Amino acid sequence: MGRRRSSGGDRLDSLRAVLRRVVLTLVGVPFVVAIAMSLVDSYRRRGKRTPEFPTRRPHTVEVGDGAITTYTFGRDLYEDMLEAIAGARRQVLFETYIWKGDATGERFKAALVAAADRGVEVFVIYDAFANLVVSPAFKHFPSSVKVVRYPIYSAGWRFFDLRRYGRDHRKILVVDDEVGFVGGYNIGSAYETEWRDTHVRITGPAVWDLKRAFADFWNLHRRRRLRGTERPLLLETASTWEPRVRVQRNVPRLWMFPIRAMYIEAINRASRNIWMTQAYFLPDEDFIEAVKNAARRGVDVRLLLPLKSNHIVADWVSRGYFSQLLDAGVRILRYRDAMVHAKTATVDGTWSTVGTANIDRLSLQGNYEINVEVIDEDFARELEAIFEVDQAHCLELTSGEWEARDLHRKFTELVLAPLRPLL
Template identity: 75%
Template structure:
């Protein structure tokens, strides 16, 4: 039998398929290679000191908010809160390292459970793959939800079930809660610049609801005490100037992106944003550009070098258009800045866990607190000013003069934006 002669359309499809696979292979190989080289270069490097802003407390409505920009200060207050718990602890984190700091938190939570405190813990299995299995064994009197490595189950076709639990929450009794960008680990204690807030007063009740809703939505439907529904008795009072916004992929709820966009659209004086990983969609970038073009002082502060080099290169693809529109870009030196904050016009602010990228804004479980208060906005602006003083401003001339191979790398990696 003679071989069948391929038609022109079949040949076109075959060539197109091979071309796409080749392009994707080049992108993947480049990303993997860059990550390996970056990891090798980081080995043995000692962390450098960086300026921080001391904790500061302001009254907001009937609540108080205390800001943290240094992990050691934050961890001291979190551990003190755990040690002082009398009735209940709700603890949730994305990364929980099995190092000295991770062990301190684990021991404090176990001690609280031993003295009769209800202790609920949630952590993400994927984010802690490299953590020792020994560390992940907890006393039976602690109720622990391990958000699964593969959360979709048999519903592999349901993309809403693939989001990771990227939230960081601690609530102790009814009187204090913590939320922000800090994970739990020794490196974050002294080597990373992040932002977290401690909240007291009525606003804590909404943070408790956020934890309970996640627990009840994702717990396994079994009878074991550690997996029973978490029922809370919280007041129905609303704190009108402090609001929590949650991305819940399982329910197709993604309000945090809208919160950012609305605040930027309403700005008239200044928009100061700090982001660990900045990979916006084009509409988000357009909102920042439109604000700058109408005279708003738009500033973006990102790491000079983050812990994810591929994310750095992909984010740079937006720099040209932002700089051309008048957005000022600052790159933080000597440490990884992991904060996710925005303050607008000296009156509105947000702090939380959501990065400006697809994974945070359209994929993961996230939580941000929105605050309508001038004193709190002023605090965040002062933090931004300190960070800006430790940053290098990127100019349009400097950016356009970068090497050709850098432009090529940015263009090659650009199609990976929807994946990050």
């Protein structure tokens, strides 16, 4: 009996060992391949300059009791942001995900410090993880500038609490309750001239929503991270609502993720066209089904993506969706020569959104994000005009071209598929 049990136990141990090796292979291989691809791609990109790409001059449309200006070139945006900071009289709220310590980053830092020196209240938020490679000296501010450095690890002992793992991926500037900026642009010299992104400048009642979004994040995370004071950022909340402009924000700490629902609702209501520009496209199955169903019912669905983004693994994982999208009738447009980092969409010439959230699981169900939702025909028309300029700089992917891709490409997509739920 003892020998039988020992034999049975050996077989069970062998089976467990085999299962462990299989699991480790299935989980480990995609990560190893992803790391190798990223390193090779990073090496190939060194020293390369981005060719010029078409852009549209800043354009302003009246929306309700305010106005919205669109920016598609970083230099135009940065000039207006720095001008707004230079003209601040009472308060500046500045939040960014990436803030490079280069010449452009220094210009923004100098403008913020100068504002604080002349008596303006200056509040700054940046994400520590996104700026790991930035010099510590650059991240040192005088005491006149109040700073929250969103930590690399914020869960503390609550490592089991998934609400505490999201990154601060937002980009916001609010000056004197009068003007607000929000969109996809981070701060850095490369973004100023080499990336195609979209940002908006907002005036009117919607500025208060941007200010509330900043203040709520500041008050939620200021404890133990703010030098010299525990004072919350208080607001005199305006009673005016702007029905045509809504600010949607994901707050993982409160388990709030309205941006995904906003997109799916707009897609499900579409009857004429859905034009989306996205830096990375890694949606969940419900999102994919909504897009495919829209195309099947005759909606003109166009998805504009970078031909080669700054994250090669995201590109390859995203390609795993192309077959089903093309089969459903979705047009896939790939932006060439430059990184398109915009996160925009317009539906039926009426509904539009511009913001910080990518169509991926990290943005829609993990990170702190903020998008402006606009119900206005003039603004939708402007976003459609921007889309058409970008489309002229794209290569359209056809079903025939996609099906004829090399076998090794299909194999790589298969190997990386397990990473989809993590991106």
